[in-house]
Amino acid sequence: MNSASEKIRVRFAPSPTGYLHIGGARTVLFNWLLARKHGGAFVLRIEDTDQARNLEDSTGKIVEDMRWLGLQWDEGPEVGGGLGPYFQSRRLEIYSRHAEQLLADGNAYYAMETPEELAAMRESAKRERRSTTYIRPDPLPTVAEGLAAKQAGRAVVIRLKMPREDIRVHDEILGEVVLPLEQAEDFVLMKSDGFPTYHFACVVDDELMQITHVLRGQEHLMNTPKHIALQRALGFHTPRYAHLPVIFNMDGTKMSKRDKEKAIAKGMKPPEIDVHDFRTAGYLPEALLNFLALLGWSPGEELEFFDLPELKARFTIERVGKTNAKFDREKLISFNTTWATRVTPARLLEAFKDFARLNAGADSRAAAALRAEDSFIQRVLAACSGFRTFADVLIKGGFAFLDDDAVTYDAKAVEKVLLKNNPQGIKVVAALTEAFERLSSWSAESIDSVVQQVRSTLGLQMGGVAQPLRVAVTGNTISPSIQDTLMLLGRNQTLARLQRCLKAHGQK
RNA sequence: GCCCCCAUCGUCUAGAGGCCUAGGACACCGGCUUUUCAUGCCGGCGACAGGGGUUCGAAUCCCCUUGGGGGUACCA
Numbered sequence: 001m002n003s004a005s006e007k008i009r010v011r012f013a014p015s016p017t018g019y020l021h022i023g024g025a026r027t028v029l030f031n032w033l034l035a036r037k038h039g040g041a042f043v044l045r046i047e048d049t050d051q052a053r054n055l056e057d058s059t060g061k062i063v064e065d066m067r068w069l070g071l072q073w074d075e076g077p078e079v080g081g082g083l084g085p086y087f088q089s090r091r092l093e094i095y096s097r098h099a100e101q102l103l104a105d106g107n108a109y110y111a112m113e114t115p116e117e118l119a120a121m122r123e124s125a126k127r128e129r130r131s132t133t134y135i136r137p138d139p140l141p142t143v144a145e146g147l148a149a150k151q152a153g154r155a156v157v158i159r160l161k162m163p164r165e166d167i168r169v170h171d172e173i174l175g176e177v178v179l180p181l182e183q184a185e186d187f188v189l190m191k192s193d194g195f196p197t198y199h200f201a202c203v204v205d206d207e208l209m210q211i212t213h214v215l216r217g218q219e220h221l222m223n224t225p226k227h228i229a230l231q232r233a234l235g236f237h238t239p240r241y242a243h244l245p246v247i248f249n250m251d252g253t254k255m256s257k258r259d260k261e262k263a264i265a266k267g268m269k270p271p272e273i274d275v276h277d278f279r280t281a282g283y284l285p286e287a288l289l290n291f292l293a294l295l296g297w298s299p300g301e302e303l304e305f306f307d308l309p310e311l312k313a314r315f316t317i318e319r320v321g322k323t324n325a326k327f328d329r330e331k332l333i334s335f336n337t338t339w340a341t342r343v344t345p346a347r348l349l350e351a352f353k354d355f356a357r358l359n360a361g362a363d364s365r366a367a368a369a370l371r372a373e374d375s376f377i378q379r380v381l382a383a384c385s386g387f388r389t390f391a392d393v394l395i396k397g398g399f400a401f402l403d404d405d406a407v408t409y410d411a412k413a414v415e416k417v418l419l420k421n422n423p424q425g426i427k428v429v430a431a432l433t434e435a436f437e438r439l440s441s442w443s444a445e446s447i448d449s450v451v452q453q454v455r456s457t458l459g460l461q462m463g464g465v466a467q468p469l470r471v472a473v474t475g476n477t478i479s480p481s482i483q484d485t486l487m488l489l490g491r492n493q494t495l496a497r498l499q500r501c502l503k504a505h506g507q508k
Numbered sequence: 509g510c511c512c513c514c515a516u517c518g519u520c521u522a523g524a525g526g527c528c529u530a531g532g533a534c535a536c537c538g539g540c541u542u543u544u545c546a547u548g549c550c551g552g553c554g555a556c557a558g559g560g561g562u563u564c565g566a567a568u569c570c571c572c573u574u575g576g577g578g579g580u581a582c583c584a
Contacts, residue, residue: 013584014584015584017583049583050583050584052583053584111582118581122580122581126509126510130509131509131510131511132510132580133581155582174513177513178512179511179512180511185580187582188582190582191582192582193582195582197581197582198583198584199584202584218513218514218577219577219578219579220584221512221513221578221579222511222512222513222579222580223579245514245577246577248577250519252576252577254577291520294521295520298521298522299522300523303532304532304533321521322513322514323514323521323576324513324514324515324576324577324578325519326519327519327520328519328535330519330534330535331519331520331533333534334533334534334535335534337547341547384545384546385547386545386546386547387545387546388547392545392546396546451543461543462542463543463544464543465543466543466544467544469543470543471544476544476545477544478544478545478546480544480545480546481543481544482543482544485544
């Protein structure tokens with residue numbers, strides 16, 4: 001899509017209203033890919049022009065999520081660049097200057113309708129089944145009149161005089177899109193608070209930051225004619241546009257932060273929506289990225305797994321699809337399971353520690369894991385292989401990080417496995433304890449021989465021995481194989497936990 | 509309401525007129541493995557929204573219908 005001579009410059013322009021949304025992450029990824037693919041530049045620009053919606057430290061959060069994904073920008077917050085500032089709130093003079101030019105050229109005008117008048121216009125438009133709501137004043141207020149009104153304290157905005165013609169857009173993904181301007185109206189450029197609207201700031205900044213390709217969500221498609229009209233009025237060039245399909249929930253609703261609140265209200269576990277949610281839930285960025293890439297893009301071959309370098313090598317805008325996609329969490333989980341076995345042990349360790357840090361405040365096992373030796377964490381990870389997310393590692397292997405007396409017993413497991421049948425399980429635990437006390441060497445083989453011995457002595461099935469043992473040392477019915485479980489604990493800890501269990505649940 | 513976009517298995521998709529009795533992956537179902545939970549391996553089920561054209565021939569091109577999505581702000 002690029003001529004060889006053109007240096008590609010793309011941007012991601014989020015408004016700082018919270019964490020990076022999963023859909024935004026996909027947009028970041030595709031922009032990053034396009035820039036890296038062609039040796040271009042990836043700009044991060046913060047669109048903080050809505051004073052009411054800006055959230056404290058939102059930029060910091062977005063930046064952190066992008067870094068976690070491994071999608072570094074070349075210009076923008078924290079890294080600077082020659083075409084800044086990269087926060088729109090710090091570019092106010094630039095927008096005013098361009099607004100004045102538009103006013104002077106007669107391409108824009110001051111408008112002074114009150115909110116009530118605008119509401120009335122909307123009403124009548126609806127009644128008359130018109131698509132345009134705003135009616136251009138005739139005659140237009142002069143600049144002098146606008147200034148005077150502003151001076152008098154009235155709320156005054158600046159609107160663009162839209163040309164009366166259709167606008168044809170060539171979209172790199174959608175193809176030719178004809179947008180009849182019959183229904184486009186004179187939209188606001190400068191708000192009465194002196195801030196530019198999104199449309200205005202976006203067009204001015206894209207020009208000044210020399211953006212060549214605009215890759216954004218399809219919800220922006222209908223903004224494009226406005227932007228093109230504005231570019232023409234300003235004498236700007238028009239970048240190439242590519243509108244990405246939208247990502248939805250499996251039920252077809254939009255993935256929104258509101259889903260979390262709704263789930264909580266219903267007493268259910270909130271779904272992951274923001275990148276940060278997936279990070280906290282124990283997903284690998286490798287898996288998330290791979291999954292996201294395949295949401296809207298396809299390599300055209302029957303290949304499924306890609307890391308960033310491979311993605312970079314294969315990505316082309318031509319292979320981005322037009323159809324909206326649903327976010328299949330099951331498939332993401334499957335990707336995560338696979339990626340956990342594809343990354344190096346060192347990388348897996350690093351990712352797990354990141355997860356543990358994020359969860360240390362809420363989960364004692366995560367906190368305990370942070371105090372463990374790296375090599376020990378790796379042994380736990382290996383013993384839990386096949387896990388879905390790191391959250392499952394905590395469930396299955398968390399017992400290994402805890403101090404012996406910090407182990408809590410699951411009431412149901414204790415009842416079912418230890419206490420039932422006057423108490424069958426406890427007797428097994430007692431027998432095992434004695435046998436293990438006599439065992440001097442501690443290996444998977446010796447552990448296994450003891451378990452087999454006790455099993456045949458008591459005439460039980462394997463499960464009848466392994467489960468009581470598992471509950472006794474981990475407090476629960478889920479853990480790695482019994483040999484791995486005991487190897488992780490070692491002889492001393494195993495014996496300590498067995499004795500503690502007998503003390504807590506055994507017969508006096 | 510008006511404008512715009514989209515349309516292949518439940519989901520993500522391959523397919524750019526004959527290679528298609530439509531391929532892959534996830535999910536699902538069945539089997540194997542098994543000391544818990546998972547993983548892993550093998551097999552199975554499963555789609556071109558409907559109707560008209562164009563063509564020797566259409567999932568692929570055109571039109572209509574239907575369905576889904578987006579826009580219609582002094583939000584971005």
